[in-house]
Each structure stands twice: as C-alpha cells, then as structure tokens.
Amino acid sequence: MLEINSKQKKEPLKDGVFGFMRIMKAFDRKVFLLGLAAGVVILVSALGGAVADRLFTIKPLDYFAKRNADNLASGTIERKVLTEESVVIDVAEKVSPSVVTVSIQIPKRRILEFNPFGGFRSRIEGGQPQDIGTGFIVGGEGLIVTNKHVVSDTLASYKVVTNDDKEFEVKKISRDPSNDLAVLKIEAKGLKALELGDSNSLKVGQFVIAIGTALGEFRHTVTTGVISGLGRGITAGSVFEGYVERLDDVIQTDAAINPGNSGGPLLNSLGQVIGVNVAVAQGAENIGFAIPINIVKEALESFGKTGSFASKPYLGVEYQMISKDSAILNDVAQGAYVVNVVSRSPAETAGIKEADIITKLDGENVNEEKGGLAELISKKKVGQVVSIEVWRDGETLQLSATLSEFKE
Secondary structure: OOOOOHHHHHHHHHHHHHHHHHHHHHHHHHHHHHHHHHHHHHHHHHHHHHHHHHHHOOOHHHHHHHHHHHHHHHHHHHHHHHHHHHHHHHHHHHHHHHEEEEEEEOOOEEEEEEEOOOEEEEEEEOOOOEEEEEEEEEEOOOEEEEOHHHHOOOOOEEEEEOOOOOEEEEEEEEEEOOOOEEEEEEOOOOOOOOOEOOHHHOOOOOEEEEEEEEOOOEEEEEEEEEEEEEEEEEEEEEHHHOEEEEEEEEEEEOOOOOOOOOOOEEEOOOOOEEEEEEEEOOOOOOOEEEEEHHHHHHHHHHHHHHOOOOOOEEOOEEEEEEOHHHHHHHOOOOEEEEEEEOOOOHHHHHOOOOOOEEEEEOOEEOOHHHOHHHHHHHOOOOOOEEEEEEEEOOEEEEEEEEOEEOOO
16 A cells, blocks of 8 residues: 655645746736736827827817717707797797788779870779788787787778688777877687787897788798897888887897788797887898887777777977987087978967977977987877977077877
8 A cells, every 4th residue: 555745745735836826927917018008008099199189280089079069069959949949830820820911902093193205194003902011819809909000091991811811801990199009990709819928027138939921922921039129219100101200118129020010919939929010120130129018008908998099199290309419410409300290280380390490398308318209298198288499590489389189
C-alpha cells in the first residue's frame, strides 16, 4: 500500500493558488490596458473635436445637439400652430351663423353726364343690391348691430344675408348719434345672439379674430391678429363723404379689416365679441380699429329701455383739428377748422362760417389733447346755450349757440 507524503499533498494546492493569482494579475493588466486605451480614444476625440471647432468651425457634437433641439422646438411650434388653428376654426364655426352681411339697394335714378368728346349721355344708377358691410346678431328677436355709416343713406333700403344665404328685409334702423353704431330690426325667429365680452379687460398683444364681408364681395372672411393698442382716438369718415366723426378710446388691431368689414365683430379666443370693426387707416397696412364692446353694451341698454338711443347735443359743423405745430407753421390759431356749416343748424344761426377756427367752447380750449370739439360738445345737453370763441382772419370773435338735438 502506497503512502503519500504530506509535503507532496500541499504542493499542488500551493501551485494552484499562485497560478490563480498570476491569472488575475494578468487579467487586471488587460483591463487596465483596455481602460487606458478607451481613455486615450476619448481624449483624442475630445481634442480632435476641439481642434476641428477651433480651426475649421466644424461642430460634430453640436450637430447632434442641435438636431435634438430642433426636433423638440419643431414639436413645440407644431403643437402651438395646431392649437391656434383649432381655436380659430372653433370660433369661426361657433359665431358664423350669427354674423350677417348688410346689403343696400338704392332706388333707380337716371344720371346725366357730359363727355367732352361725345356730348351728354345718361346712365342708370342703383336698382341692384350691393353688399356694403357686416353686422352681428345681439338679440334672438331680430336685433342686429352694425356701424352707423354702413346704413347712413336714409333713402335706400337694406337687407341682411345670413351665413346660410337667407335674406331678410330690414324693417327698422335706429342710429346711435353718439357713436358710429346702429341697430337693425328684422323679422326672424330662432336667431342665435353672440356673447358680448368685456373690453375693459383687454390687453395689448391679446389674440383676436375678425369676421366680415371683405371689400363688399367676400362674405364671412376670417382674419386673425392681435390687439396692437388700446385707447386710441381716430377721426372716422371724410369731409368728401359728407361727415367727419371723432371716435375716442377705440381698439387698434393688426387683424386685416377691409372696407366691407365695417360693423362686423372683433372676437377673442372664446368667441366673445370684444369690439365692432369700424375703420381702417388709409395708406397703412395692418392698422384697423374697433369700437369697444362695452360702449356698445351701454348703447344697447339705453336702446332696450326706450327703443331709441339717447339724444345727442348738436352744433352742426364739419371740421378738422389743427394741432399746435400746424398752427405755428401756418400762423393760425389752434383749434377746430370749420370745413362746412350745416344749413339751418345751431352753428349757422350763431354766425359760424366756413374757414373759421373754433378755439374755445365755454372757456375750454379746443384741442386734440381734450378730444377735440366733438368731445367737448358731447359733455353738454340738448338746449344748452354755449359760448364759442372763433378765430377768423386774424381776429377773435365771441359767439353763442343753442345746441339742438341731433336728428337722423
């Protein structure tokens, strides 16, 4: 029987342990070398990128970062555009049935014209209805708001055309003497009135939508924009068209408002009416104006109580304001330059003449800072006697006039 030496039994175990340690050391060296190699690669890449960025303006890392940023940004922009589009679509669908086109029909008349090359000739004017403006429903019983200047011809007849091309004859027109507003009455049932918002809470930059019959041709045109300014003062109309009216505290917007949009609603993103589109600045782009809806609500409240608008004191002049700078440059007085005096008006009775400059009314200076002549007259009452200071050919005259009630 063989006997095994104890020393001989321990040798294989010892060799195995040391062998394993040798293997682990070799493995550690390989791991270290691999890590070192990876570190060198990363360092070289970084240095290479920095050199490329510095010498050749090549930004490989920025490319990937920018692409990710662009993807995120485009997604944000896309969501924003889609949200804005859906708001406009929803509002247009909601309010369009309550927005109407105002059409005028002038009685036929024969016009005689002289042509220097062909002598006299005649033509027929009127007879055919023509779209001239816009309005919107404020009462289910057939009440429609529009601008006064849209329905200013008292000899003409008017119709309104709804979004589904139904026509209704206008039975009654009530014109607001204080603002460029009018209420039309038609015989119709089941009409949906638009919700009126609050123009006192408006902010510059707020998103708005306008709907109207652009250019008297394109019905239910939808345009969008923002509120560009608040509390503006404008002179609406033209002396060549027979009227000039001062409108204060109006809303300025860059939403496209064209002739024919007059009387249509200016809406917020909830579909609430915040203004009545009234005018566009001539010779400018993207500058339109709207009467604040709170003024309309006050007028409608008065109309609802009496069936007519409140009376307005009336002097009877058409005028243009002369600023301080213009007055100095032209060596004339500052005030309201009288373009025309209405026949049989308080102004004519008082002795006011064309080319006069009204400088004071009851001792108050007539200037643009105080809203002009119209603003001072609006604070008076029908039947009130007012003193008027007039500059005429270098002389100052003291006149007085009894304000009468404005009549359509």
